[in-house]
Every structure is written in C-alpha cells, then in structure tokens.
Amino acid sequence: xxxxxxxxxxxxxxxxxxxxxxxxxxxxxxxxxxxxxxxxxxxxxxxxxxxxxxxxxxxxxxxxxxxxxxxxxxxxxxxxxxxxxxxxxxxxxxxxxxxxxxxxxxxxxxxxxxxxxxxxxxxxxxxxxxxxxxxxxxxxxxxxxxxxxxxxxxxxxxxxxxxxxxxxxxxxxxxxxxxxxxxxxxxxxxxxxxxxxxxxxxxxxxxxxxxxxxxxxxxxxxxxxxxxxxxxxxxxxxxxxxxxxxxxxxxxxxxxxxxxxxxxxxxxxxxxxxxxxxxxxxxxxxxxxxxxxxxxxx
Numbered sequence: 130x131x132x133x134x135x136x137x138x139x140x141x142x143x144x145x146x147x148x149x150x151x152x153x154x155x156x157x158x159x160x161x162x163x164x165x166x167x168x169x170x171x172x173x174x175x176x177x178x179x180x181x182x183x184x185x186x187x188x189x190x191x192x193x194x195x196x197x198x199x200x201x202x203x204x205x206x207x208x209x210x211x212x213x214x215x216x217x218x219x220x221x222x223x224x225x226x227x228x229x230x231x232x233x234x235x236x237x238x239x240x241x242x243x244x245x246x247x248x249x250x251x252x253x254x255x256x257x258x259x260x261x262x263x264x265x266x267x268x269x270x271x272x273x274x275x276x277x278x279x280x281x282x283x284x285x286x287x288x289x290x291x292x293x294x295x296x297x298x299x300x301x302x303x304x305x306x307x308x309x310x311x312x313x314x315x316x317x318x319x320x321x322x323x324x325x326x327x328x329x330x331x332x333x334x335x336x337x338x339x340x341x342x343x344x345x346x347x348x349x350x351x352x353x354x355x356x357x358x359x360x361x362x363x364x365x366x367x368x369x370x371x372x373x374x375x376x377x378x379x380x381x382x383x384x385x386x387x388x389x390x391x392x393x394x395x396x397x398x399x400x401x402x403x404x405x406x407x408x409x410x411x412x413x414x415x416x417x418x419x420x421x422x423x424x425x426x427x
Contacts (some may be wrong), residue, residue, distance in 0.1 A: 224342035284326030319351025
C-alpha cells in the first residue's frame with residue numbers, strides 16, 4: 130500500500146504553532162501574575178467563584194474603612210467626654226464647698242465664678258469637632274450645637290437635633306455613630322446644663338445650695354451613664370474589626386485556592402512550551418524553504 134502524504138502541511142504547522150504559542154503565553158501569564166485565570170474562558174466556574182469572592186472582599190474592605198473612620202471620630206468624642214467628667218467632679222467639689230455656712234459672700238462669689246468657668250468649659254466640650262464637623266449636634270454636624278444663653282433655665286441654647294446616624298459595620302450589623310447633645314447634656318433624667326446653671330444661681334444668691342448640689346450630682350451621674358455609649362460602641366467596633374480582618378484573610382486564601390498558580394509547574398510548562406515553540410518554528414521554516422512539497426514523498 131502506497132503511503133499518502135498531505136501535499137499541503139503548512140496549515141497544520143501554523144495551527145500547531147498557534148496552539149504552542151497560546152500555551153507559551155498562558156504559562157508566561159501565570160508566571161507574571163501568579164494567577165491561573167486571565168480571562169473568564171480560562172475557567173468559567175472559577176471565574177464565577179472569583180466574582181463572588183471579590184465582591185465579598187470589596188464589601189469587607191468598605192466595612193473596615195467605615196470602622197476606621199468611626200473609631201477616629203468616636204475616640205475623639207470619648208476623650209472629650211472623659212475630660213468633661215474631670216471638670217464636673219470639680220463642680221461637685223465646689224458645690225459641697227459652697228454649702229459651708231462659714232463662708233463669706235466674697236468666698237461664695239469666688240466659687241460661683243469658678244462654676245461659671247466650669248460651665249464655659251462644658252460648653253466648649255459640648256461643641257467638640259472632628260474633621261471640621263460637630264460631634265454632639267445630632268445629625269446637624271455643621272451647626273454649632275451649644276451657645277451660652279443666660280436668659281433660659283438651661284443657661285445654654287441647643288441648636289442641634291435629636292437624630293442619630295446609623296452606619297453598617299458588617300453585614301446586618303449597624304451601630305449609631307453619635308449620641309445627640311441634648312441626650313448627653315440636657316437629658317430629662319438629669320439636665321447637666323440646667324443643673325450647673327441652677328448651682329451657680331444658688332451660690333450667687335446663697336439660697337438652696339444643698340438642693341442645687343444634689344441636683345447637680347444627679348445630673349453628673351446621668352451624664353456618665355449616657356457617655357458610656359461611646360465606650361460600648363468603640364468596643365464593638367474593635368471586635369468587629371478583628372472579625373473582618375480574619376474574614377479578609379480567609380477570602381484571600383479562598384481566592385488563592387481558586388486562582389493561584391503553581392509557579393513551579395508554570396515554569397516547567399513555560400520551558401516545555403518554549404522548546405515546542407522553537408521546534409515548530411524550525412519545522413515551519415524548513416517547509417517554507419522546500420522548492421517542492423513532493424520531495425516529502427518516498
């Protein structure tokens with residue numbers, strides 16, 4: 130039986146050359162990127178899994194960014210309120226001192242002046258800002274929440290609102306990012322500004338100092354209860370941040386299991402593809418240089 134040789138082998142050579150070139154490019158891409166999936170057609174099911182993985186990573190990154198911003202603002206708020214406690218304790222001590230019946234009018238006036246100074250410090254603390262916005266104005270963060278006003282019983286006017294801003298810090302988990310100023314400083318269960326204003330008036334008039342001191346102490350206790358919300362949220366933010374960090378590591382590991390390239394194997398494939406590609410080029414060159422394809426026949 131006579132062997133038949135394809136008189137037109139160039140298309141086959143070109144097809145083989147193209148296949149080897151694709152293998153070479155794929156191995157090179159894996160070595161350069163460390164990934165096995167360059168385009169969805171490389172691994173359709175893997176590509177679908179990567180889309181879900183990347184969406185989860187993006188969501189986690191957003192939550193971590195939210196937490197970082199919140200931690201900064203709430204730490205400033207918590208620090209400001211902690212400093213207020215020190216100032217308020219001074220006020221309690223002054224109230225007790227003012228109740229001493231042996232004090233002269235001048236002594237009591239000096240104490241009243243100190244209490245006015247404490248009142249002013251409290252207003253400054255209640256107007257604390259972070260990043261150019263007010264922390265204790267409810268959601269009216271661009272409005273200074275408190276101004277001194279001797280014509281009202283509170284001694285101040287509140288210009289903010291009573292609203293809070295919830296922020297999602299993990300899927301299905303929200304926290305309130307603020308405690309409104311009226312809840313902190315003008316709480317109906319213990320109105321701090323009204324109490325210190327009442328204590329100032331009592332000391333100035335030497336009338337009802339004991340009762341005013343008690344009211345002021347009760348307002349301070351209520352204030353301390355309200356400010357604990359910041360510490361609670363800060364603890365929650367830290368706990369959630371730790372959880373999200375672990376989740377990010379798990380997602381990164383999952384991504385690598387889906388798409389991570391075996392670099393040693395990719396290097397071997399690249400070397401083999403290079404050899405095959407060189408051989409294919411040499412074969413094509415020989416074919417193109419032949420004067421007649423019939424010379425392949427025996």
